[in-house]
Amino acid sequence: METHLRGATGRAGRVALGPPQLRALRYVAARSRGGPLGAEARVTVNFHPDRLVGEEQVLERLAREGTYSSQFVTGVGNGGLTAHPGGDRWRWEARMFGGAYDEAPPEERPVYGALDHRSRRAGAAPRFGSAHLRLTRETLARATFCYPDSVTEPSAFGVASRMALVELAEAESRDLLDDYVEAQVHGGVRLDRDVDALVLDPSFRNTAVEAAAARLPCPVEWHPGFVLTADELRRHPDYRGQEYVDLGVRIAREGGGGRLDPRVLGEAVRTGGHDPQAVKKVWHCLARFGCASTDVHP
Template identity: 30%
Template sequence: MILKDCQRAALEHIRQHSAARREVAQETIAHLLEMSNIAQEDFPQALSSIQSHARVALHFHPDRLSQNLTSVADLLLTDGLYKNQFETFLSNGALSPDKGGYRDLWENGMFGEVYMTAHVTPSDRPKYGALNLMLLPDGPSPRFGSCYFLLKPHVLPRCTFSSTGSQLNPPEKGTLDTLDGVLAALLTESFYREFALGVHNIRTRQLIDHLRDNLTKPFQDPSTQAAARNLDYFIEVQVHGPIWLADDVEILVADPSFKRTKTGMLLEKICEGYDIELFWHCGFVLNVEEVPLDFRGPKMPSLARRVASGTFLDVEMIGEAAADLKRHPERWRDRGPYEYVLQELKRLWHVLVKFGKPNNTQK
C-alpha cells in the first residue's frame, strides 16, 4: 500500500511520540511481569502474536442513511470502499466532519497538524476502529455499530493505536512497532483491576497467555457465544490509507435482526461480491418495559416505546427510526432538534447492547 505524504507523516508523528515514552513504558511492563511471576521472554511472544495476527474491527450500522438517502450497506456494495466521516457525513460517535470542527481540530492535534495543508482531501483522513484482542463475539467496541468488519492483519503496519478514544488525547499512543505504551496501559489494567477491554476476572498471566495463544486460532462462530456488552473499553485504531473491501476485509459479523431484510440481503451481496466471510452474532432484543430510566437518561423508555414494533426492540427498529428521522425530521420535533434526536437514538442502541437478551427469534 502506497500512502500519501500526510498519511506517512501521521504514522511517523505517532511513532516519535511513542518512542519518546518507550523507556518508561518498558519499565512498567517489566515491573508488571515480575510482580505477576511471568518470564520476561513471554511478553515478546504475546507482542509478536499481536503484530502478526491481530485484526482491526470496524463497527458500523449498515442501515444508516447518507446525505442522499443511500444506506451505508448500499454504499459499501457499490463503492467497495470503507470511508471516513469526512466523506460520508455519518458517525456513530462524535459527528463533526467540517473543517475547523471538533474532529478536525483533534485529529490535527493528534497527528502533528499533517492535515492542515491545502492538498489534503477528505479521503486522506484516517478511518477509526478498535483492536480485536479479546475476540468478543459482539466485537471490541459495539457502541459504534451493530455490525463489524474484521480487517486482514496486513493492514496493521499502516495503523496507529491509542489506549482509548483519541478524542480524549490519551498519552499512550503507538504504531505497530512502538506499541509499548498502549500495552503497558493494558497490562496495568489487568494487574490492578483484573480487567482487560471488557473482560472481567482476567489477571496479567491469563492476559499474556490469551494474547500469545488465541489470536492465531481460526475465527469462532459468534452466534454461539454470549455477548460481552463492552461499551466503553477499547484500544482505538486509526487506519491510514484506503480500506478496500476486496483487499483488506476478511470477515463481516452482523446483527441477526437484519436477516431476511433488505439490509441483510445487501450484507450478503457485499460478502459474495468481495469474498468476505459472513457470520451473525447472537444479537440483542429488549422488552420496552425493561428499558431503565437511569442508563443514558430518563427519556430512553419513552423513545423505546415509540421506536419498537410491538413489545420488543431490536437494532433494525432503531435503524428504521433513524431513517425516518433523516427523511422526515418534522415527525420527531416533539422530541427536539434533529441532532438531539439522532443522539438519543445512538443512546438507545447503547441501552439495547447493555440490557438486551440474545435475539433468538428469526424473521
C-alpha cells in the first residue's frame, strides 16, 4: 500500500507502508470509535533540539539525516528510556499494535507526537521538549492515537477517520503537561515531505541550534518562549519535589543569571555535571510554570 502525499507547502511525496505499519494501522482502526478529525487537525512532535545523540545535537543530526527517528533508533528521549526489546516501550507497543512491530527493525517503528487539538503555540505536548515539528495534514492518514498516554496502557484509541479521543480529553481536568492526545506516526517522518514547520524557543536564537535549523528543508518559526525565574520556581516545591526546585535554582544561578530557559537547561545537561533525568524534572517545572507561553500556562 502506498499513501500519496502533497503537503501544505506544495512538496510532493510518496510513502510506502510495509506490512508492520499496515497491520498496526488496521489493528488500531478496528478498536477506534467516533467521527473524523476536522480539517484543521495537526500532529506536533515536541523534542529538545539541543540534547546530544552521541557527540551531535539532535537538531544537527536532523539537518544531516533529514528524518526524525524514534527512541528505538536514537537511544535518547524525553520520557522514559525503555525503547529496547523487552522494555516497557517495547511491551506497550506490542499491546497497542497487536504485535505488529515485534519482529520489525527499530527504524520501522512509529514516531511519537501529540494531536494539537488546542492549537498551542509551543506544541501539543511541551513536557517532551521546547521545540516541535508541526506535521502536514497528510500524515494523519498514517497516524494512530491513544488517550491518555501509552505509558498508562490505555483502552481508548483512534485514527483520523474514527476519533472520539478529543472529546475524552476535553471532558477531563488534567495537569497541563498531561493534557494531550498521544499520536504515533507510522511510516517515518521526513523533514522535506512531512513537516510544515520547525518551531523553536527564542532562547536558541544565535546558537548552534538556529544554525542547524537553517539547514533544514522546512520553514523555521519561533514561539513566545519558556522563561522561569528562580524566585518563581521556589513557589512550586510540590510539583516535582523540593530536590528539583533546589537543582533548578542552582542551574539558574550558575548559567542563567537567576532564571531558567531551554538553552540554560540544555547547557546544564551537556556539561555532564547533572543527572539528565533530574534535569528533566526541572524542565517539567519550567514548561509548566514558565511565564512566556501564556496559551499553555495560566
